[in-house]
Amino acid sequence: MSTAGLDRRARRRQETIAEILDVAIELMETEGVAALSLSAVARRLGMQPPSLYQYFPSKMAIYDALFQRGAEKLRDAYRAPRDAARSTDPLELNLIAATAFSRWCLGHQVYCQLLFWRTIPGFEPSPAAYAPAQEALNDLRDHLQATVDAGYLRPDATSDEALALYTSMTAGLLSQQMANEPDVSHEEGRFSRLLPVVLEMFYQRYAPTRGK
Incomplete structure (x- = not known):
């Protein structure tokens, strides 16, 4: 998704969403598609698991x-x-x-x-x-x-x-x-x-x- 035309806050949100998805793919490559863990995604990104729910409400x-x-x-x-x-x-x-x-x-x-x-x-x-x-x-x-x-x-x-x-x-x-x-x-x-x-x-x- 392009971030062109978004204000700084919205652009940062889209960038974080993209980072979350990138990390999720990386973890799925090593752990398996069905074994994705939200806590593992959060740890890889250096954020607390509850913070992840601001972007995605569920796995x-x-x-x-x-x-x-x-x-x-x-x-x-x-x-x-x-x-x-x-x-x-x-x-x-x-x-x-x-x-x-x-x-x-x-x-x-x-x-x-x-x-x-x-x-x-x-x-x-x-x-x-x-x-x-x-x-x-x-x-x-x-x-x-x-x-x-x-x-x-x-x-x-x-x-x-x-x-x-x-x-x-x-x-x-x-x-x-x-x-x-x-x-x-x-x-x-x-x-x-x-x-x-x-x-x-x-x-x-x-x-x-x-x-x-």
Whole structure:
């Protein structure tokens, strides 16, 4: 969140919130996503635990803020390379976007656990926190629609069922990568490098019927 245009007190508050979230991510990386402790966050920041409640009323509120931050970062990481690409071929653009998605996820695995796996009992993101994730899903539907318009896919490739299949296939691939080779890059990963194959499987499932 930008602090431009805020007065000094409001800017300092936003900076402290950002510090809290940074520390929370660091602790989740070492202790586990579900093991986050508000007292540990406060100690790392040099503040008393009650002071933390001035910024976040509960641990779930921190998770919610982190979900929104992660979803925004992933949405932007997904958009930027595709928007900057010179190609107009939808299949190539889809691969560029999917590859950017994979690289970001492998580089931010704590966020991914929060975004894609139910690692925190009872946690549900608020509508505001979920909004950027929905924007990313809408982007995916638009990308698939462009692929339909180019004649590569049937119209039902943009259906809710098709999006569920697409996201299940790509997220499953990344889940396997993180579970088996968490420290390996997208290009070197035994599973992540199969991303073009997974996309091709999706395209075959929704390929236009010949002769119709």
